[in-house]
Amino acid sequence: MRKLTKIVVPALIAVMGAGTMAVPAQAQAYGRHDAGHATPVRNSNIRADINGLNRDIDRAFARRTISNREATSLKRDAIQVQRLYQQYARNGLTRTETRTLQARVDRIHVALRAERRDRDNRRG
Structure with missing residues (x-):
């Protein structure tokens, strides 16, 4: 069980981190990201x-x-x-x-x- 948590927890953290990184890129594609505003x-x-x-x-x-x-x-x-x-x-x-x-x-x-x-x- 201990080996499973050592593998699963870092994988979940990586997936959650990648999901939050994709949001600004998606927002940029539609031109509504903060950097795109006048x-x-x-x-x-x-x-x-x-x-x-x-x-x-x-x-x-x-x-x-x-x-x-x-x-x-x-x-x-x-x-x-x-x-x-x-x-x-x-x-x-x-x-x-x-x-x-x-x-x-x-x-x-x-x-x-x-x-x-x-x-x-x-x-x-």
């Missing part, structure tokens, strides 16, 4: 970019470099990004979510630049 700095940066986007649209409209229709369309896109940010931020932003939001903000900035340069005062 830091407060990254979170505030994306929020500032979204707010800056709204400010840039308002400024372009006030300077009459884009039309009301163009501004409305760009604002609608910015609102969608804001809603997506709020949805993602409930559980903390992952790196993937941060990249997605940043890509959408960048796309709207490119569209705003194109609208300012076209000088035709209509969308597209």
